[in-house]
Amino acid sequence: MKPVISFLLEQLKFLKSLRFRIFMLLMLAGAIPCIIVSESTIVNYRIRALSLKTTEAVNQCRILANHLATANYLDNPHNEISNSEIEQLSSFYDGRIMIVNESFKVIYDSYGLAVGRTMISKEVIDCRRSGSSETAYDKKGRYIELSTPIMGIEGGSAKGVMFASISTDSVLVSMDILRRKAWIIIITASILIFFGAMILARMLVMPFERIANTIASIEQDFGTEQVSIPDYTETESIMEAFYKLMSRMKSLDESRQEFVSNVSHELKTPLASMKVLADSIRGEDNVPIETYREFMDGITEEVDRENEIITDLLSLVKMDKTAGVPNVESTDINGLLDEVINRLKPLAEQKEVSIFCDAQPGIAAEVDRTKLSLALTNLIENGIKYNVPEGWVKVELEADHQFFTLTVSDSGIGIPEEALDHIYERFYRVDESHSNTIDGTGLGLAITRTAVLLHRGAIRASSEEGKGTSFIVRIPLKYAYTLS
Numbered sequence: 001m002k003p004v005i006s007f008l009l010e011q012l013k014f015l016k017s018l019r020f021r022i023f024m025l026l027m028l029a030g031a032i033p034c035i036i037v038s039e040s041t042i043v044n045y046r047i048r049a050l051s052l053k054t055t056e057a058v059n060q061c062r063i064l065a066n067h068l069a070t071a072n073y074l075d076n077p078h079n080e081i082s083n084s085e086i087e088q089l090s091s092f093y094d095g096r097i098m099i100v101n102e103s104f105k106v107i108y109d110s111y112g113l114a115v116g117r118t119m120i121s122k123e124v125i126d127c128r129r130s131g132s133s134e135t136a137y138d139k140k141g142r143y144i145e146l147s148t149p150i151m152g153i154e155g156g157s158a159k160g161v162m163f164a165s166i167s168t169d170s171v172l173v174s175m176d177i178l179r180r181k182a183w184i185i186i187i188t189a190s191i192l193i194f195f196g197a198m199i200l201a202r203m204l205v206m207p208f209e210r211i212a213n214t215i216a217s218i219e220q221d222f223g224t225e226q227v228s229i230p231d232y233t234e235t236e237s238i239m240e241a242f243y244k245l246m247s248r249m250k251s252l253d254e255s256r257q258e259f260v261s262n263v264s265h266e267l268k269t270p271l272a273s274m275k276v277l278a279d280s281i282r283g284e285d286n287v288p289i290e291t292y293r294e295f296m297d298g299i300t301e302e303v304d305r306e307n308e309i310i311t312d313l314l315s316l317v318k319m320d321k322t323a324g325v326p327n328v329e330s331t332d333i334n335g336l337l338d339e340v341i342n343r344l345k346p347l348a349e350q351k352e353v354s355i356f357c358d359a360q361p362g363i364a365a366e367v368d369r370t371k372l373s374l375a376l377t378n379l380i381e382n383g384i385k386y387n388v389p390e391g392w393v394k395v396e397l398e399a400d401h402q403f404f405t406l407t408v409s410d411s412g413i414g415i416p417e418e419a420l421d422h423i424y425e426r427f428y429r430v431d432e433s434h435s436n437t438i439d440g441t442g443l444g445l446a447i448t449r450t451a452v453l454l455h456r457g458a459i460r461a462s463s464e465e466g467k468g469t470s471f472i473v474r475i476p477l478k479y480a481y482t483l484s
C-alpha cells in the first residue's frame with residue numbers, strides 16, 4: 001500500500017509547482033469570465049426575447065378581441081371573417097387559440113378539439129373579473145399563455161375570453177444557435193488562453209529557476225562573484241539574503257580554519273620545547289643530576305601549559321556545543337561571586353594584589369552557574385595576573401529590575417587601545433613580551449564572551465595603558481528562552 005501511495009504522491013508532485021499554480025490561475029482567470037459573460041448574455045437575450053414576444057402577442061390578441069367584440073362573435077361564432085382572422089393569428093404564432101363565451105363554453109378552438117366543452121379555469125375567471133389581459137409563461141410546455149377579455153357589443157364588462165397558447169420555440173431555437181456560437185468562441189479563447197498561460201507561467205517562474213541554477217552552480221568556494229536577479233524585488237532580496245548567508249559561512253569557515261591552525265600551533269609549541277629539552281640531555285653523557293632535575297622541571301612546566309590549553313579549549317568547545325541551551329537555574333549571584341573571589345584569593349596574595357568587593361545584596365538571576373562562574377573567574381584572574389605588585393582588583397555588583405551588572409576593574413598594566421578590539425579573539429594575547437612572563441592561553445576572554453552572550457548579555461572593556469582596565473558585564477535577570 002505504502003509504495004502505491006508514495007508513487008501517487010510522486011506523480012502528483014507537479015501540483016506543488018509554482019509554474020503549474022500560476023498556469024491554473026491564469027487559465028481560470030481567463031476562462032471563467034468568458035463563460036460567465038456568454039451565459040449571462042444568453043440568459044438576458046432569452047428574457048428580452050420572451051418579453052418582446054409577449055408584448056407583441058398581447059397587442060395582437062387585444063386587436064383581435066376588439067374585432068371579435070365588434071363582430072359580436074360571441075353570439076355569432078360562425079362569422080367566416082372572424083374565424084379566418086383567429087386562424088391566421090394562431091398559425092402566425094404557431095399556437096392554439098380558444099374562445100370561451102359567457103357561459104364558459106368553448107365556441108372556437110384552432111385545434112378543433114375542445115369546441116362545445118366547458119372551460120372553467122382560474123385564468124378565464126380572473127380575466128373576466130379583471131377585464132384585462134393576463135399572461136403566464138409555461139416553462140415546461142415552452143408556451144406563453146395569454147387570456148384576453150372579449151367585450152360585449154354594447155360594452156360594459158367582459159363577456160368572453162380569448163385563450164391563446166403561443167409557442168416560444170423560435171426564441172429557444174435562436175438561443176441554441178447563440179449558445180453554440182458562444183461555445184465556439186469560449187473554446188477558441190480557452191485554447192489561446194491555454195498557450196498564453198503556459199508561456200506567461202514559464203516567464204514568471206523563470207527568475208526563480210535562475211536563482212536555483214545560480215545557487216547550484218556555486219561551487220565550494222562560496223562564490224566570490226555576486227549575481228543579482230532583479231526581475232522581482234523578492235528574487236533580489238532572496239539573492240541578497242543568500243549572499244549574506246554565504247559571506248557568513250565564508251567567515252565562519254575562515255575562522256574555523258584559523259582556529260584549527262591556532263590550536264595546532266599552540267599545542268605544538270610546548271611539545272617542541274619538551275622535545276628540545278629532552279634532546280639536549282639525551283645527547284650529552286655524564287649529565288649531572290641537577291641538570292637533569294632542571295630539565296625535568298622545564299618539561300613539567302610545558303606539560304602543565306599543554307594541560308592548561310587543553311582545559312581551556314575544552315571549556316570553549318563545550319560552551320559552543322551547548323550554545324543556545326544553557327543549564328539555567330535561579331542563582332544567588334552574590335554567593336557565586338563570593339565563591340569565585342575566595343577561590344582566587346591565594347593567587348591574589350601570591351601576586352600581592354588586593355581584591356575589593358562592593359556588591360548590592362540579594363541579587364538572584366536565572367543563569368548557568370558553571371558558565372557564569374567560569375566567565376567571572378577569567379575576568380578577576382586577568383585583573384590579578386595583569387597587575388602590578390601592591391595593585392588592586394575591584395569587583396562591583398548591582399542590579400535594576402531587568403539586568404544585573406558586574407564591573408571588574410584593576411590597577412594593572414592596561415590594554416593598548418588598538419588591542420581592545422582583539423582581546424576576545426581565540427589565542428589572542430596583547431603583547432608577546434608579557435605573554436612570556438605571564439601565564440595564559442589567550443582563550444580566557446573568548447570563553448568569557450561566549451558565556452555572556454549565551455546569557456543574552458553584553459560585555460564591554462575600557463582601559464588605559466599603565467593605569468588599569470575595567471570590564472563591564474550586563475546580563476538579564478530573567479533568561480530569555482527563544483525558540484530555535
Ligand code: ADP
Pocket residue numbers: 378382383386410412413414415423424428429430431439440441442443444445446469
Ligand atoms: P590569557 O590567557 O592570555 O589571559 P585572555 O583571553 O584572558 O587570555 O586575555 C587576552 C589578552 O588580553 C591577555 O593576553 C592580555 O594581554 C589582555 N588582558 C586581558 N585582561 C586584561 C587585564 N585585566 N589587564 C590587562 N590586559 C588584559
